[in-house]
Amino acid sequence: MVWNRNSITAMLGIKYPVFQAPMAGGMTTPQLISEVSNCGGLGNMGAGYMSPEEIREDIKQIRKLTDRPFGVNLFVPDLDVSANADDISSMGNVLERFSSELGMEEKPSLPEKDYAALYRKQLVVLMEERVPVCSFTFGIPDSAIISELKKQGTIIIGTATNVKEAVEWEEAGADIIVVQGSEAGGHRGTFHRVESGMIGSMALIPQVADAVSCPVAAAGGIMDSRGIAAAMMLGAAGAQLGTAFLTCRESGAHSLYKQALLNAREDQTDVTKAFSGKPARGIRNRFMDEMKGRQALPYPLQNDMTAPIRKQAAKLERPEFMSLWAGQGVGMAEEVTVKELMIKLVKGTEALLDK
Template sequence: MAPLSDLFLHPVVQAPMAGGASRPALAAAVSGAGGLGFLAAGYKTPAAMYEEIKQLRALTSRPFGVNLFLPQPPAADPAAVEVYAEQLAAEATWYDTPLGEWDRDADDAYEAKLAILLDDPVPVVSFTFGCPSPEALAALAAAGTRTVVTVTSPAEAEAAQQAGADAVCAQGVEAGGHQGTHHDDPHADGAGAGIGLLSLLAQLRETVRIPVIAAGGLMRGADIAAVLTAGACAAQLGTAFLACPESGAHPLHKQALTDPLFVRTELTRAFSGRPARGLVNRFVREHGPYAPAAYPQVHFLTAPLRRAAAEAGDPQALGLWAGQGHRLARELPAAELVELLAAELGAAGAPLNRGSK
C-alpha cells in the first residue's frame, strides 16, 4: 500500500470532531484544497454515517477519512452517575428540560459501522478511545483502507503498531475535545493526566516505526513546521477549523473561541464523564470537580441540558471543546485556511519529510 502521505498535497489533516462540527462540507473543502478531511462517526447511527459518506463523495473526489469510537467497557459506577444526576437537577429545572436517559448501550454501534466501511471502503479510517483488533485492521487493509489509531502514550502507540495500524495520531494534552486515551484512569490528576505533544512525539519516534500524525493545540503553519521537524508526517488540526463557515459547530461555540469572556481551557468530565478539553464556562466550574468517570453515561445524561442551553443562546452550559491555541482561531473558508497554513508552513522552512515513512 502507498505511503499515507500520498493522500494529501499538504500535511494538514482536519480532525474528526464528533457532535456535528465535521460535516461533509468541511471535510470536502479541506480535502479539495489538498489536505485530508475527516468525518466523525461518533454518536451517529450507522445509517447517518453512511449518508454523510455519500454526501462527501458527491462533493469531492479527493481522499478523506472516517473516525470511529471504540466500544467502552462497562466501568461506570451507576451510583456515582445517580449522585451526579441529583446534582444536575437544578440545571434541569433552570433549562426546563429533563435529564437524559443515561443507562444506554456504550458501543456506539461500532461493529455495524465497521461492517459498512468494509463493505464500501473509504481511503482512511481512524479510531479513538482504543485500538481495534488485529483482525479488524487486517480486514480494512485488505479492503484498501489505511488505518490510524489515536494514541496518548508510547505504550498505546506500541499496541497500535503491533495490532497492524498503518499510522498513529499522537494526541498531546493540549488538544481540544476528548482525550483519546485507550483506558480512562479515574484516579489521574486534573481529570486525566496527559503528555505534551512535543514530548510525546519525541517518545514515539523512539518507540514505533510507523508514521506519526501530530495533534494538539496546532493553529498556524509554524506549528505544523515544528511537529514536522520533530518527526511527524502531518499535523492534525481541529480547533483551527471550528470557526470555518463549513464547520457544523454551533454559532455560540464559534464565537466563544475568541470571546474575551472565555480565556482558558481545562480538562473536564463535566459534560461526558471522560476527560475533554474545553473553554471554562459556568458549567465546567460548578460541576467539573464532581463529575464521575462515567463515559458515555454522563454524555447521555447532559445531552438535553446542552441542547436546551444552545436553544436559549446560553454558552455557559455548552461543551465548548477547544484546544489551548483557541485564541488563534481564524474565521476563514476551510479551503482558504488550508492554503494559508501551507503558505505559512513554506515560509517557516520546514523539512519536506512527509514521504520519509
C-alpha cells in the same frame, strides 16, 4: 526539506500532510470534510455519535463533493462500563438544577443504549462503503476488524497520547498514528490510565517518533504553519488541526460556539470530566466551574445524562451550559473559509521548511 513529499502524503495519496481532526457531535459536515480534501489535506468525519444511516448518508454527500481521500473516525467502546443505581440517581439530582434553570420538565436520567451494537453497525457501513481511511479513538479494535479493513485497502489511523499506546497501535497494525498532546481540544484519546495521557506535544512527539517506525501525525494546540513546522521538526510527518477548523464557515459548530472560540484566550481552557465522564479540554464556563469536585459517571454514561442539557442550552443560546471544546491554541482562531485556512497553512509551512 520538501515538507509535503513524505510517507504520509505518499500513503494517503494527498498533497499536503495536513489533517482536519475528526470532531464528533455534528462539527464535521460533508462540506468541511470535502473542502479540506479538495484543498489537498485529509478531511475526517467525526462519526462516534452518528447512526449507521447518518454515516452512510454523509459518506455519499462527501463523495458527491470530492473525489479525493477522506477519513471516518469511530470510538472504540469500553464494554466494561457500568454505574450503580445510587450514583446514577445522585448525578440526576445534581444535574436537575441545571435542567430546571433551562426550563426542562423531566429530571435528567440515563437512557438505555447499546454502544457495542452501535459500533458493530457503524463498522459494517464503513466496510460496505469501502472508506479510504478509518481512524479510531479511545482504544484499539479487535485484530479481526483491523485485518478486514486493511484487506479492502482502508488505511488505519490510531490515536495515542503516550509512547506505550503508540507502540501498542503499531503492533496492532496502524499505518499512521496521531499523537495527541495535552494541549488538544476535546476528548483525550487515552485508553490507559488518565494521568498517562497528559503529556505536552513538544515532549511527546519526538519520543513517539523514536519509538515507532510508522509515520506520526502530531495533534494538540496546532493552529498555524508555525505549529505544523515545529511538529515536523520534532519528528512528525504530518499535523492534525481541530480548533483551527471549527471556526471555518463550513464547520457545523453552533454560532455561539464559534463566537466563544473567536473570543477566547489561551488561558481560558481547562480539562474536565463534567460533561462526558472522560477528560476533555474546553473553554471554562459555569457548568464546568459548578461541577468541579463532583464525581462524574464513567464515559459514556455521563455524556448521555448531560446531552439533553447541552442540547437545550444551545437551543436557548446559553453557552454557559454547552461543551465548548477547544485546544490551548484557541487564541489564534480566525473566521475563515477552509480554502483560506489551507492556503495560509500551506504557504506558511513552505516558507518555513522548504529551504
